[in-house]
Amino acid sequence: MKLPVVHIRTLDWCEPLAVAAGLNRREGALALLAGAGDPGAHGGRWSFVGCEPDRILVGPVDDGEAFKALRHTDFSGGGVVGLMSYDAGARPATGRRGEVWPDLMLARYSALLAFDHATGEVLAVGRGADTADAGAQARRAESWLVEALEPVIPSAPAGDFTGEAAPEAYEAAVADVVARIAAGELFQANIARAWSGRLQAGRDPFEVFARLSAERGAAYGAFWRMGERALVSNSPELFLTFDAVSGRIETRPIKGTRPRHDDPARDIELAAALTASAKDRAENLMIVDLMRNDLARAATPGTVRVERLFEVESHPTVHHLVSTVTATARPDVDVADVLEATFPPGSITGAPKHQAMKVIAGHEAPRGPWCGSLFGLGLAGDQRLTASVLIRTAAFVRDGAGWSWRGQAGAGIVADSDPRDEREETEAKIRALKEALTGA
Template identity: 30%
Template sequence: MSPNKAFLRTSIIIEVQKPKEFKQQLLGWSEQFREALFLDSNYYRQNYTSFDAILAVDAFTSIQTDEHNAFEDLKQYQQTTKDWLFGYLSYDLKNDTEDLISDNFDGLHFPDLFFFQPKKLFFLKGNQLEICYLNMCDDEIEEDLEAINKQVTPVNAEQKLKIQQRISEQSYLQKISEMQQHIHRGDIYEANFCMEFFAENATINPIATYKSLNKISEPPFAVFFKNNKQYLLSASPERYLRKEKDKIISQPIKGTAKRHPDFQQDEAIKQRLLSNEKERSENIMIVDLVRNDLSRTAAKNSVEVEELCGAYTFKQVHHLISTVVSKADKEKSAVEIIKTTFPMGSMTGAPKISAMKIIEGLEETKRGLYSGAVGYFTPENDFDFNVVIRSILYNQQNGYVSFSVGSAITALSVAEKEYEECLLKAKAMREVLES
C-alpha cells in the first residue's frame, strides 16, 4: 500500500493462526473506541470482494453533517484527506440531490452523513492481516495486538425487548392499495414501501446483539458501526456500489423466496424464484433504473448488465441479484458517482423521484440510515458501500431501538403476500431483540 503525502501510514503484514477467532477478538476490542466500523464478508464467495474483514477505529478527523450540501462537503473532505475514510450516507441525503423532504417521525436522531479517518486499520484476508496505522500512533501496534489477542469472545445477547410495529397490518394493506392506485395511474411502475419496528426505553448490548444477528444470516456485507452512542448492527446481503479504478459495480437485489430445510424442495423453490414473472419484473425494472443512474457518470456506451436475475442462496432466503457495471468518465469524482446514483434504486423505485415522493407520503418513519449505505473510500479514490437493510439501529442515549423492513410494490403485487414478506424479513431482527 503506497502512503500518500498528506497522511503517512505504517503498514505491516502478519500471519494470523485462527482468523475466525481473531475476527471476533478484533470486534470485541473495537468497542472501547468512540468511533468503530467493522465490516465482515462472512467468507461469502462472490466477485468483487477484497477482504474477509476490515476494522477501522479511532477518528483522527471526521465529518458529520445534515443533508444540506452534504455531498459537496463529503467531496471536499475526501479530496483533502486523500486517505482511508469510513462511514455512512443516510437515505435522507436524497433531499440534497433533489427537491424532496423528510418530515416523518424520527426516533433515532442520527446525523445524515458521518465519515471518519481512522488512526488504526486492520485488513484480514485468509490468514494474512495487514495493520495500517497513522505514523503518529504506529508505536502502539505491538501493544494493541497483545490487547486484541487477550480479548474474550463476548456472550450472545440476552434481552427481552417489547417490539412494537409502527404500521398495523390493516393500515399496511390500505397503504399498498394507495400505492397501487399510483401505479395504475402511471405515476410510478414500482416503489419500495417500508415500515418500522421499534422499542423505547431499551438497553441492549451492541456487540452481543450484532453477533447474534450475524450468526442467523452470515451475509456478505455485515457491519458493526459505532459513533459514540449511536450504533448500526447490520446483516446486509446487498452491495450498493463499488469502484475499482475506473470500473463501477452495482448489484441490486430484488426477488425473495424463503429457504426450505429439505434440499430438493429448497432447490425447487430457488428454480421457481428464477422463473417467477413478478419477482423478475421487479428486478429488471431496478436494473433499468441502475443503468440509467450509472450512465450519468459513465464513459460512452460502457454501461453493461454482467448478470441479470442470478439466484443466490443465503442462510434464510434465496434472492435474485443482478450485476450492472460501467466505466467511469475520467472527469467524474468518486463522490459524484455516488451522488448521481443515490439513494439506490432497489430501495426507492421507478421512476425514482416520483417513487421517493410517494414513499414519503405513505411511510410513517423517517428512514435515516436505514436504506442508506455504509462503507469506505480508499486513498486511491476507490470505494465500496453496502445497502443498509436487515439492520438494527440503536441510540444508546435515548434508549431507542429500531429496525425497518420493506418490499417492492408493483401492479402484480398482492398486498397480503407483501406483508408476509416483510414479516419474514423482520424475523431475524425480532428474534435477536426478543430472545
C-alpha cells in the same frame, strides 16, 4: 493535494469478530465483517476492525452535493468510513422532514486492521503525515490483537419487538401504490414497515451484532458505535464499488425475494420459483435499467454493461434475485461524483426514482439510516470504495434509560403486487434481525 503515507504490517490470522469484541465499547468502534457472499471488499474477502478515529464529521449536508465532504483533505486519503442517511438523499424529492438520524457521519481511521480471508493474513494499516507516523499507527492497530476476546453468543438482549403500524395498514399502503401504478404515476416503489423497541437494562447493541455474525452473518455485516448512536447491519446487498485506479464501477441491485424453507426439497422449489417468476424478473429489470441510467451519469459513454442478470443468491432466511451492472468512470470523476450520481440506491426507491421517493414519503415516517448506505474508502491501504445498502439494519440511540432501537423491512411494489404477499415478504426479511433481538 498530498496523500498520507501508508504503512502496512502483515500479521498472523486472528478472528475479526474476536478482535471486534475486545474493542466494541471504545469510541468509534467499527467492525465490517464479511459473511456469506461473493468475494470483494468487504463482501466475502475482507473484514475490517478499528476504533478511535482521529477525524469525525457528523451533521447535515447540502441538498445538491451531499458527498462533497469526501473531497476534503481530512477524508480524501483513505481509511474513511461513512454513513449517508436515506432521507438526506431523498430530500430533493421529498423536502425536509423530521430528522431521526444525522444526514452524514464520517470518520477517518489512521489505524485499522484488515482481515484478508483469501490469504489468511491480517494487515495492520497505518496512515500518517510521514513514514514514522504511519508506522506508529500500524503498530497501534497491531496492539489490538492482544485484546481479542473469545466470541460468546449472548442471550437475546431485547424484550420487545413492536410494529409501529398494524399489518393491515401496510397492506393498505401496498394497495394504494398498486392503484397509483395503474394510474400511470410510477412503475415501482419500495414500501417499508417499521418495528421498534428497547434493549433490556445493561444490554448493548454489540450483542445484537454478535448474535447475527455468529449465526447468519451477511456479506456486508457491520457494527459502528459513534457517541450515543450505534448501527447494526446484516445487509447482503452491495450498493456499489468504485476502483479509483481502474475506474471500474459495479452495482448489484437486489429485487425479488422468497423465504428459505427447512425442508431442502421445498427450499430448492422456492429458489426455482423465484428464478421463474415473471413478476420478480420484471421488478428486478426495472431497477437494473434505473441503475444503468444512474451509472451513466458518471461513466465513460458506451461502458455501461449488464454483466449478470437474474442470479439467485441464497441467504440464511431468504433467497434473492440479484443482477450486476458495471461501468467505467470518466477520467474526471471522483468518489463523491459516483455516489452523487447514484444515491439513494435504486433498489430501495423505485422507478422513476424521484416520483417513487415522493410516494414513499407519503406512506412512511423518515427512514433514518435504513436504506441509506454505509461505505468504506481505502480501508485496506488501496483506493477502493465499497458501499452497502443498509437493509437488514437496526439503528440504536442511547438515552438515560439505555438503548432504544428501530428497524425496517420493505418490498418492491409493482402493478401485480398482492398486498398480503408483500406483507409476508417484509416479515421474511426482518426475521433474522427479530431473532437476534428477541430470540423469537
